[in-house]
Amino acid sequence: MKNAIRILVILTLLSAVLAEGLLVAGLPAALLIGPMIAAIIVAVSGGSIPLDRRLPPLAQSIIGQLMAHSLTLRVLREVVSHWAIFLGGVFSVILISFSLGWVLARLRVMPGSVALWGSSPGAATAMTLLCESYGADQRLVAFMVYLRVFLVTIATSIVSHIVVSSHGAHPLFPTDLHLPIWPCFIIVALTAVITPFLRLGAAPLLVSLALGVLCQSFLGLRYTLPEWMLAPSYVIIGWMIGRRFTRDVLGHVWRALPAVTLSTCVLIAGCALLSWPLARIAHVDLLSAYLATSPGGADSIAIIAASTPIDVPFVMAMQIARFMVLIAVAPMIATSLMRFLPGERAEVSSQAGRNTDTEQ
Template sequence: MIKFEFIDIFKTLILGALGASIAFHFGFPAPFLMGPAIVVTLACLAGQKMLITPNLRDICFIFIGLSMGTSATPDVLDAMVKWPVSFIVLAFCVYLIMVFGSQILTKLFNFKPIEAVLASTPGHLSFVLALSEANGADTKKIALVQSMRMLALTMIVPFVLLSLDLELPQLNIIRTLMPIYLITILAIAAAITGFICKKLKMPAAYLIGGMFISTATHITGAVDGVMPQWAIIPAFIIMGCLIGTRFNGASWGLIKNILLPSATYFVFAFSLAAAAAGIVYMLTDLPFAQVLIAFSPGGVEAMIAMALLLNADPTFVAAHHIIRLFILAALLPWMLARLNKKLKKHS
């Protein structure tokens, strides 16, 4: 069992590295995330078992989190006064995506009402699937719609920013690289913090653990320097592989049946997120590209990784995606309770 698991992990990482190399060679935006996601997805659809274990995933999250915190500067703190406006717009955006997204799936594609609400939820996949099981919904269908949204975000957001020639603030000024011993100490502290966050049932626990430790040490001046590429690029590749592994067990026939509703919902959700990002840009003068990544419907870990790769402010992006998860944690059970009450009334 362990032997086969090791082989599956090895295959996944090799294909992920190959995808990253190809994407980098052809000049794709966010190549170390997009390349592995595409190649591993294709391998899954070809019937290959792709695997990223929870332990490997958590290590990846720790390093991405540590890299995020290195951007914490006094300038970032000054910009935070504009964030509450953005949070309010985000809350309305999430609500509208769920209300109208579920209507699209119900009226145009004959989804059952409960399945439509769960499939249109922009993120919090583990929570969504748990509620799906509890409500007797078609979990496989919901998981595929959610996975296709995640893959589409990974592929489309960088190209949208590139095609619109949107500029991001230059955060990566020349700084010293953190030495190995310091990275090791921070990683251990992040792992402990992540474990505590997990016990507290916080979303993306080890990502938050890494971000908290790195932000706290950088903003106080206790630590200076950025993560070296040899430490962070493998984490991006693993993240891309993880996105692709969501298509394990999916067939081309199943993908074909779910493609049109998934694509229609995604176009609607992303367009609404872009419109909301435009409103925030006009109200606060925050960089539109940065707000667009922060408002992208779902994928907290992938969008934070993308913020790092595309030189956006990862602290801003992380704050918005984590707030979105808490909004969903409150909003989704309320919407399902209302829907169940309505269905019982009409039955």
């Protein structure tokens, strides 16, 4: 117990110092990135971060409320009317991601199933939970997806800072003190009741988002998010990402680290290039298009987008659309591509047999 308290104190102090430094530097989402880097430092140093399992779902549900404020009924209608643009952007990012994963598998940088599941451009928690059912090493997949989230978060924050510094500042917390906050409490509480019955890693985020959109767009209920709820949520999300980078996991993937990092950087660059035509076709600014195609976690992108003067509804709509598509098609894509990898066909057939036996 004393050791856990000591680690928590060190983690909190280190998070505060790093977050304050990033805030002074003007970096967006400093309260996310500072704690994330602090958690990585503590985890790599051998410390076990004592994060209560109830806190990440709670933080995700609050970030879901942040996203819900962007997805108004007008935005949803815009998505439906321009469905081709959204599907084109979503599947383009998915194509680039799984192509890079297939290359990693062909080069045997990672086992085939791990490389394919770990290349998923979003839905990090869901992919980490789903992959084990399909025979992939959960620890290695978690490392790949959270390394991508970490690198994408850093890259998008730096790019946003460069652009924002030339266009003026933007509030860190998009709150409106003239609106009530009680609906937010009710939605977060309902989310906590509903999500245990749903077998989906990102259920708190999605349920909170859906309830928020329902209340605001269909019931006409306007409310705000208090800063004292958002700030701790940023910190918890940062800790949740950073604690994945333990010494044990890094020991398993040390040889593959340069190749996986390079692959992630290529993915970031590919999505950045994709943002150029998307910005022209969708008639949005380039930074909005870049964040919309960014293959990071929807929660971390939401935090960065909220503190950046961009088209937040467009970004969130694209991120949520890709998340939903990934949940539906990622298992099919991963298992299909595994059939074209040497040495993986037998594993796929064996796993298919096990799944059939389980269903019977």
